[in-house]
Amino acid sequence: MSKIIYTKTLDPVSGKAIPMKRGQTLTITLLEGPQCVDFNCFNLHDYKERMSVGHMRRTGFRCRQGSIVWSAPPRYNPMMVFTELPATCRTDLLAARCHATQFEKERGYPGTHTNCQDTLAESIAEFGLTPDDVHDSLNLWMNTGWDDEGNFIPNVRRNQGKKGDQVKLLALMDVLAVPLICGSGDVSNTSNYWFRSVKVEVTDSTPENDAVVATLLKKHTGFINQRTPDQFRVKDIRTERDLTATDKFEPKFTLCPVPVETVTVELTESDKKNLAKLVKRGFGEDEEDALRSAVMTWYTRNRTAQIVPETLDIE
């Protein structure tokens, strides 16, 4: 049994920035029923490293058990992992976060409606962070839908959360975890037109969790392109708000100009017919384009792992 080291009930509409050490687990529990919970996450020792839901959605628009909370490139580190995620907790990686202007401009609400931008900002202010440090949230218990054209299903779908539902996130690095009650809950299906309290609890690491952490870090870190600030060209965090160009700045892009080489192949009559068919099918603008596309498509299909959702495949 792991030791509870922090517990708090989040009443509507509030949030809490919670420092966590690697190996500790954050449990979020629905105390009363369906409630959307927005979530932000920072590296506890470098606030510039933060969660990127944009990169999390590369493996799908929903999270599942085993999904990793990733930080933004060029860090791209595993910050947390879902160790428990009930089916009734549909997750949203698309809706960013609600904000006051949205309700004012789009819906004509008077004054300032409760919203996640402001709640997140108020929560992280305890750690000296500004409203600009709020980032797109991972939304728990938010039943977003979408159609083939990429449109959101109007007003989201009914929240499927049940009283007692628990989501568990295991920290893979020291983080500032920021869960909160979504402020749009009383005016949309995000929380079924009501607000409800949730409990947040942090439990200490256990040998079992430490083993999970070690396994996942081995799998997801150690890549040469997971960069650290000492590798950045600009290392200092800018303090002036005005942007001015650096004198005599010369960009050092990864590859510019791109070196190009020519390969000569002898095509048979059959090859030429097949190439013409590919062009006719729209596989390339011309024969060279089609042949190059064919070769590189083969490569990506046959020599590159396809993107799949992460799983909690701990042996």
Next chain:
Amino acid sequence: MKIRFTSQQLKLLQAVLDEKDRGTNMNEVVLAIFREFVKQQLGREAA
């Protein structure tokens, strides 16, 4: 026929060329890959 590749593309294809029984030069491996792709893509419609 001449086909342009970026140096990055050729680096990836070099790894294929280095595989067993993939020939001895880039021209061969490009042609072989093209033909494998045609089989996958065009199936029975391939000439």
